Structures are given as C-alpha cells and as structure tokens.
Amino acid sequence: MARLNDDAQWIILMGFLVSFGLFFLALIINQSTVVGQTTAESVVEFPKNDIRDIRHVIKEHAENNGVINDRVHHDIINISIQRKGAVVNYTLNTQYYQRLDAYNHSLIHYNNGVTTYSENWTSN
Amino acid sequence: MNDGGQLYTIEGVAAGLIMLLTAYMVVGATSMYTPGDAHISDMQLEVLGSDALMMMDTPPNSSFPSPLQQIIENDPVDGGRFRSMFMNYTNVSGYGPKHDIQFFASYTYEADATIMSAPINSSRNLTGGEHAVRATKWVTVNKRLPPGPFPPENRAVLVEVLLWRD
Amino acid sequence: MIDERGNLSIDFLIGFTVFMLAFIWVASMVSGIMVGLQSSHIDYDAVAYRTGVILVEDPGWPASPPWEFYGDDQKYEISRFGLAMSKNTPGILSQDKVNRFFCSSFIYPDDYHSRAIFGDYPYHFNISVLDGESVKGQSAGDVLPDGYGYIRRLVKIKEGSNATIGTALINKFHLNNTENVTTHDFSVLIDNTKLQGNMRNPVYQIDTVREQIIINITDLRSTIKEFNPDIDHPLGIDRDTSIITLQSIAVKKLEGGVLSTVRSYDRPYIDGKSTVTAPPCGVNDNVSLIINPRVFDIMQSGYAKIYINYTFTVLPDSTFLNNTNARAQPFDYNYFKENVTQPRLRDAVVEVAVW
Numbered sequence: 001m002a003r004l005n006d007d008a009q010w011i012i013l014m015g016f017l018v019s020f021g022l023f024f025l026a027l028i029i030n031q032s033t034v035v036g037q038t039t040a041e042s043v044v045e046f047p048k049n050d051i052r053d054i055r056h057v058i059k060e061h062a063e064n065n066g067v068i069n070d071r072v073h074h075d076i077i078n079i080s081i082q083r084k085g086a087v088v089n090y091t092l093n094t095q096y097y098q099r100l101d102a103y104n105h106s107l108i109h110y111n112n113g114v115t116t117y118s119e120n121w122t123s124n
Numbered sequence: 125m126n127d128g129g130q131l132y133t134i135e136g137v138a139a140g141l142i143m144l145l146t147a148y149m150v151v152g153a154t155s156m157y158t159p160g161d162a163h164i165s166d167m168q169l170e171v172l173g174s175d176a177l178m179m180m181d182t183p184p185n186s187s188f189p190s191p192l193q194q195i196i197e198n199d200p201v202d203g204g205r206f207r208s209m210f211m212n213y214t215n216v217s218g219y220g221p222k223h224d225i226q227f228f229a230s231y232t233y234e235a236d237a238t239i240m241s242a243p244i245n246s247s248r249n250l251t252g253g254e255h256a257v258r259a260t261k262w263v264t265v266n267k268r269l270p271p272g273p274f275p276p277e278n279r280a281v282l283v284e285v286l287l288w289r290d
Numbered sequence: 291m292i293d294e295r296g297n298l299s300i301d302f303l304i305g306f307t308v309f310m311l312a313f314i315w316v317a318s319m320v321s322g323i324m325v326g327l328q329s330s331h332i333d334y335d336a337v338a339y340r341t342g343v344i345l346v347e348d349p350g351w352p353a354s355p356p357w358e359f360y361g362d363d364q365k366y367e368i369s370r371f372g373l374a375m376s377k378n379t380p381g382i383l384s385q386d387k388v389n390r391f392f393c394s395s396f397i398y399p400d401d402y403h404s405r406a407i408f409g410d411y412p413y414h415f416n417i418s419v420l421d422g423e424s425v426k427g428q429s430a431g432d433v434l435p436d437g438y439g440y441i442r443r444l445v446k447i448k449e450g451s452n453a454t455i456g457t458a459l460i461n462k463f464h465l466n467n468t469e470n471v472t473t474h475d476f477s478v479l480i481d482n483t484k485l486q487g488n489m490r491n492p493v494y495q496i497d498t499v500r501e502q503i504i505i506n507i508t509d510l511r512s513t514i515k516e517f518n519p520d521i522d523h524p525l526g527i528d529r530d531t532s533i534i535t536l537q538s539i540a541v542k543k544l545e546g547g548v549l550s551t552v553r554s555y556d557r558p559y560i561d562g563k564s565t566v567t568a569p570p571c572g573v574n575d576n577v578s579l580i581i582n583p584r585v586f587d588i589m590q591s592g593y594a595k596i597y598i599n600y601t602f603t604v605l606p607d608s609t610f611l612n613n614t615n616a617r618a619q620p621f622d623y624n625y626f627k628e629n630v631t632q633p634r635l636r637d638a639v640v641e642v643a644v645w
Contacts, residue, residue, distance in 0.1 A: 004299045012298070024151070027320065039336040040163040049174045050260070052380070057262035057280055064264065064278055072264065075234050075280040082239045083232050083282055084260065129301065136305025144312045151320055164335045168441060171339075175444035178381055182446060184635055186494040213444055216422065216639055221440070 050084060051110055051117050058090050062104040062123065068092055086112035165289070166257050169225070173259030173287045176213035180206075181261055195244070196231055196265045196281060203229075203245030210285070211247065226254070228286040233269040233279060240270065244283070256288040334439025337413060338644040341406050342441040345417070346640055347380035348372035350387065355587045356500060358390035365395060371406045373419075373640070375448055375492065375500065382493050382635070383447045386501055386582075388419055392428040402430060407644070415644045421447070422637035431643075438645035446635040451496045452504035453478075453623055453630040457512050460611065462628075465621065466513040467612035470527075473537075473603050474612040478505055479620035480596040482586075488625055494633060496625070498586045498596075501633075503623065505598070507611065508576040510534060515609045527608045534573045534610075536560070537601040541585070544595040555579070555598070573602070 054076075061072050068091060080088040089109040096102045103123050110117040183190040191209060195202045206229060214225045229244040250256075261283045268276045350357045350372030357368045371391060373383040396402060399415070407413055418429030460466055467474065482498060489495045496503065511529045519526035539555040556568040559578040577600070586596070597620060604610050613620060623630055 006299070008298070009302075020147070023317070027151070038163055039339075040167040043167050043339060044163060044170055044257075053260070053262050057264060060264045061280070066278075072278055072280045076262070078234050078237075079232055079239060079280070079282050083284070132299065132301035133304060136301040136303075137308060138305075140305040140309035140312070143309050144316070147313055148316055151316075167339070168335075171342075172442060172444070175381065179444050179446060179637065182382070182493070182635065185632065186489060186491050213637075216420075216444075 045114065047086070047110075047112055047115055050086065050112070051115075054080070054086075054088055054110055055108065055119065055121070058106060058108055059121070059123070062092055062106055065094075066092055084112070086110060166255075169287050169289070170257045170259055172214055172225070173227075173257065173285055174261075176210055177259055177261035177283065177285065179213055180209055181263060190263075192261065192263050192283065193265055196263055196283070197267050197276075199267075199271065201231070201242065201244055203243075207245040207247070214287070224290055226288055226290055228256075230284055231263075232282045232284060235270045241284075250286070254286075254288040254290075256286040258284055258286055260284050333411075334413075334644045335441070336439070337407065337409065338415075338439040338441045338642045340408075341415070341417070341642045341644065342443050342640065344406055345371060345373050345391075345642070346383070346443045346445055347374055349374050349376050349384075353377070354499070355584050356384075356387070358384075358387045359502075359582045359584050362395040365401070368405060371402070373445075379493055381443075381445050383419075383445050383638070383640075384501055385447055385449050388428070388447060392419075392430055396430070398431055413644050415642065417643075418641050419447075420639045420641070422639065434643055435645055438643045440641070440643050443640045443642075445638050445640055447638045448493065448501075449634045449636065450501045450503060451623075451630055451633045452506065453621070454506040454508060455621060456506075457509045459621075459629065460509065460513060463613075463621065464618045465611055465613045467609055470523075470607040470609060471612075472605065472607050473601065474610040475614040476507070476600045476602070476611045477613060477620040478598045478600075478623060480598070480623045482594055482596065484624065493635070496623070496630075496633060498581070499583050502580055502582040504578065504580050505623070506576060506578045507600070510573060510575050510577070510602075510611060513609060513611045514604065523606070525606065527606060532608060533605045535603045535605075536569045536571055536573050536577060537603055538569050539579070540599040540601070542597040542599060544597065549597075555581075555585070 057076060061076070064072075066072050073090075073092075076090075077088055080086050087110070091107045093105045094102050095105060105123075106119075106121045108117075108119045108121060177192070180195075181190045181192040183193075189197070191205070195206045210227060210229070211225075214227070215223050226247040228246040228250055230241050231244060232239055232241045234240070262280060263283055264278060264280050266276045266278055268274050269279050269281070348370070350368070351370040352367070353372075353376070357371070360368060373387045373391060374380055375382050375384045375387075399407075399412070402415070402417070403413070406417070407415055414432050414435075416429060416431035416434055418427055418431075420427040455465070465476070480498060480503070485496050485498065511532070511534070514527065514529040514532050516529055517523045517527045536558065539558060540551050541553050541555050542549055542551050557566040557579070558569065559565075559580070560567045560571055561574045561576055562578075579598070581598075600611075602610060612618075621629070625632065
C-alpha cells in the first residue's frame with residue numbers, strides 16, 4: 001500500500017502545541033486578576049463603615065443648623081483627606097416650605113481612591 | 125470488505141483520547157494558591173472595633189449626648205471612662221473565644237490649618253511591633269479646640285483607635 | 291498525479307475532530323476545577339461574616355409588615371431573616387425580631403439555612419445572641435466543635451414600649467368616673483401623627499407599624515367605690531364581690547375628622563393568663579393587650595389617630611375605670627415617661643459560628 005504523505009505532520013503538531021500553550025497561559029493570566037485578593041481583604045478594603053460614618057456626621061451637621069464653610073465643614077473635609085485619605089465634598093441647603101417648617105438637603109460626594117459614593121440626601 | 129483503514133482510524137481515536145487525558149491532567153495540575161487566612165483576623169478586629177465605637181456613640185435615649193461625645197467634651201478628656209467602656213465592649217465573650225485585645229485611642233482635630241492628635245487612653249504603650257488595625261468614628265462635639273480659655277463651639281473630631289491582639 | 295504533500299489523512303482528521311470537541315468541553319469546565327482548591331476553612335469565616343451582616347444590618351424580608359409577626363403557617367413567606375430594626379438603623383436590633391428568630395417554629399438547619407446562611411454547601415452553624423444586661427443567651431444550631439469560622443458583632447437591642455395603667459395613673463389622670471352606672475367605656479389614644487412627629491430618630495421612636503406595644507390595665511377593682519348598705523344601695527357595694535365583665539374592645543380610627551370603628555379586637559390577656567380570651571368575658575383585676583403591627587397595618591393607619599375603646603359592665607352599678615366623661619381625656623400613649631415606659635436600648639452580642 002502506498003504510504004500516506006505525512007510530511008506536514010510536524011508543522012501542524014508544533015502549531016497545535018503552540019496554540020495550546022497560548023491557551024494555557026491565557027487561562028493563568030485570566031485567573032491572576034482575582035488571585036491573591038481574599039474575601040477578608042475585600043471586606044476591609046470596601047469603606048462601608050467610613051461611608052456610613054461620614055453620612056451620619058454630615059446629617060448631624062445639617063441638623064445642628066450648619067452651613068458650608070463653617071468650622072465643622074472644614075473639619076470634616078480636612079481631617080478626611082489627611083487622616084482617612086478620602087476626598088469628601090458636600091453641600092447643605094435648607095428649604096423652607098412653610099413658615100416654620102424646613103427640610104435639609106445635602107449632596108454628598110466621597111472618594112477614597114478606590115471607591116466613590118454620591119448621595120442626594122433629604123431630611124423629612 | 126476492505127478493512128485496511130481500521131488501524132489508522134483506531135490510531136486516530138486513540139491518539140485523540142490520549143491527548144484529551146493529558147490535557148486534562150495538565151490543566152488540573154495547575155493551581156494558583158491564594159494564602160487565604162492572612163487577613164481574616166484583621167477583618168474581624170476591624171469589625172469589632174467599629175462596632176464598639178458605634179455602640180459608644182449611641183445615646184441611651186434621645187435627650188442625652190452619647191457617651192463618646194461626653195468623653196471627648198469633658199475637660200480633660202475622660203480617658204478612664206473610655207477605657208472601661210471600650211474594653212468592656214471588645215472583651216465581652218459570649219459563647220465564642222475569649223479575647224485579649226489591646227488598644228490605643230486618640231482623637232484628631234484641626235487647629236490653624238494643621239491636624240493635631242490628642243491621646244485619649246491606651247491599654248499599654250505601643251512598642252511598634254504590633255500588627256494593629258485602625259477603627260475610626262466621627263464625633264460632633266461642643267468644645268474649644270485646641271483647649272483654651274474661649275467658649276466652646278461645634279466641632280467635628282475623628283476618634284481613632286488602634287487595636288491589636290497580643 | 292495529484293500532489294498529496296501537505297494533506298492530512300482522514301483518520302487523523304477524525305481523531306483530531308473528536309479530540310477538539312472533547313477538549314473544548316473540558317476547557318469550559320476548567321473553572322469548576324478551581325472550586326476544589328479553595329480550602330473550606332477560608333470559606334467558613336467569610337460565610338460567618340456574611341451571615342453576621344445579614345442578621346445585624348438588615349431588617350429581613352418581608353420588612354413591612356414585619357416578618358416576625360407572620361404566624362407559623364406563613365413561615366414559607368419569610369424569604370430572609372434580619373434582626374435590625376430597619377435598613378437605616380444597622381446595629382440596632384428589634385426585640386420582637388430576636389424573640390421570633392429563636393422560636394421553636396424554625397427548625398435547624400433547614401429553616402435557618404435557606405433564610406440566613408444561603409449557599410449550596412450544607413454548613414453547620416450556630417447563631418447566638420447574648421444579652422449584656424441579663425447575661426442570658428439564646429442560640430440556634432449545633433454545639434461548637436474545635437475549629438470553626440467566626441464573627442462577633444456588637445449590637446443594641448431596642449425594647450418595645452409599654453404602658454401600665456394602675457392606681458397611680460388612674461388617680462393622676464382621674465380615669466374613673468364618679469356616678470354609679472352599669473356600662474363603662476375606657477379609651478386609649480395612639481396618636482401616630484404625634485408619635486412620628488415628636489421623635490424623628492427612629493431608634494427612639496414608638497413606631498406602631500414596626501414594633502408591638504403593650505397596654506396593661508391593672509387595679510381594676512380599686513376603681514370601684516365601696517358603699518355600706520343604705521337607702522341608695524340596699525345591698526351595699528363591695529369591691530371584692532362586684533362582677534366585672536369585659537364586653538368588647540373596639541378599635542376606632544379618627545381620620546379627616548371622621549371617627550369610624552375599624553374592627554373589634556378579640557385577643558386580650560385576662561388576669562395574667564397565658565392565652566387570650568375573647569370578649570365578652572369575666573375579669574378579675576387586669577386586662578393586657580399586646581398589639582402587633584399587623585393590626586395597624588391592616589388599618590392603613592400610619593398617620594391616623596387610633597382609639598382603643600374598652601367597654602366594661604359592672605354589677606351592681608358602681609363607679610369604675612371610665613374616661614368618656616368630660617373630666618378625663620383618652621389615655622395618651624405618648625413620650626412622657628411617667629405615662630409610658632419608653633423604648634430602651636440594651637447592649638448585646640451576636641455571634642455566628644460556621645463549620
């Protein structure tokens with residue numbers, strides 16, 4: 001029986017080897033983005049308590065009849081950037097809808113370099 | 125029937141199966157290890173510290189200032205009360221493991237465009253070798269900062285507590 | 291002659307096709323291989339932390355009407371447990387939710403797994419709440435083994451409010467009448483508008499839509515004025531022998547200036563019994579109502595004034611607890627601590643262990 005012409009086998013085999021090797025490396029690189037980040041690290045990194053705390057102190061500032069650029073406003077913004085590494089920016093508005101009734105309104109922005117948070121808060 | 129090609133077909137199928145098995149074993153042997161538990165105790169400590177500070181900043185009823193506010197507004201700062209409340213919160217044991225948590229507490233305020241830090245209390249002095257986590261809480265106080273002869277005003281200070289296990 | 295150099299033989303092609311199909315199938319399952327690598331010990335702490343957050347920082351689902359007031363037959367409508375008072379008050383737990391969570395109607399592990407732990411893996415767990423003041427604990431789950439994942443959360447538990455109307459308050463507010471009649475009406479006012487408006491902070495608020503309130507009326511016999519036998523009272527009036535009957539309890543709503551009777555309430559606890567007795571029924575000395583939010587929710591009465599109206603009959607005719615005359619106002623369930631025991635916060639510890 002005539003022999004099959006198998007001259008190209010080596011080239012094709014090497015081609016497959018290279019492509020499988022590339023596939024394998026791609027898999028490893030894909031996994032590398034999440035490796036090393038444990039659940040506990042993600043929990044510590046996400047600033048849940050920081051954001052809740054900032055909202056709470058800004059609400060207290062609003063309820064204590066605060067205004068922008070007063071002492072407490074500067075305290076919060078400066079200490080935040082220096083000690084917490086987070087940029088905090090907020091506005092305070094008081095809307096009067098009846099003579100003695102008012103509600104407070106605040107636009108809050110928080111950014112600690114990894115997580116940003118924005119809120120439009122109204123008291124009732 | 126000419127069955128001369130059977131050998132080649134069987135050869136092809138066998139080769140395919142061998143390659144399949146090899147590929148599976150190779151991929152199954154790769155493992156990317158994540159050192160899993162390095163940060164768990166940090167996370168647990170940080171959650172505990174934040175919880176303790178939040179409990180201290182919740183007044184028992186609405187007409188009172190919170191204990192943490194009272195501690196900072198006191199002149200001088202009531203470190204003894206902070207220490208007993210805080211250690212009570214962090215070392216209460218429930219059914220779980222007993223803790224032996226040390227802390228170093230201070231509060232930060234702004235004075236003349238610089239940030240100043242004043243100590244509240246600590247369970248022992250820092251030697252620098254502790255693996256500590258930091259828990260913080262914002263507190264609004266009515267106090268003159270830096271302390272001086274002038275009347276008090278509304279300020280916001282950041283209470284910072286370093287916690288570690290010996 | 292055809293030039294066959296470079297052609298692939300058919301058997302090779304077939305083998306290769308089979309191989310590629312199988313390889314693609316295996317490759318798509320590669321991500322599943324990594325699951326086996328994760329040590330379950332790392333996982334336990336993460337699951338414990340997640341369960342801790344779900345219980346301590348979330349009110350559960352359904353949140354309104356609150357899941358803790360669903361009966362045992364409706365427990366499959368509860369999709370998630372949560373002990374916090376509301377979404378805006380993490381770390382402040384509701385006493386009603388804590389009590390219901392540890393009720394024996396929920397069975398370990400299935401009921402808790404599908405509502406607090408989640409996930410496919412059948413974890414063992416133990417959830418406990420230790421009260422700081424009474425140093426008493428409640429727990430659900432298995433006994434702790436040697437190694438487990440763990441989280442501890444510090445919380446405050448908000449106790450509900452309650453009012454006890456006894457001799458002191460009856461005398462202070464003149465809650466009894468002065469004439470001898472048979473039928474006496476006594477009403478309690480729950481002014482939701484004022485309750486919501488006078489205290490904005492939900493942590494200290496009396497919120498009838500979220501927590502239950504308790505109204506105790508005691509010292510009923512002391513409101514009967516005694517008489518020796520005389521012309522007006524041939525047999526005399528003796529407090530110990532008078533027959534007191536609670537005829538009915540009506541719940542009325544004042545909305546838009548219109549007072550309407552919404553329903554009658556038939557679950558009072560008479561004389562300290564552990565089960566309810568529907569009126570009309572005999573009463574010795576006290577009547578307690580434990581009104582849960584479903585009563586208010588059904589009435590859509592978030593901001594209305596609610597009157598709870600008790601109707602008593604006393605034989606022989608005498609004075610009694612009665613505030614329908616002009617002298618006395620309905621008893622106001624409000625924020626004065628002399629009238630109503632206010633909601634209070636107590637320290638507690640929640641621990642979740644998973645293994």
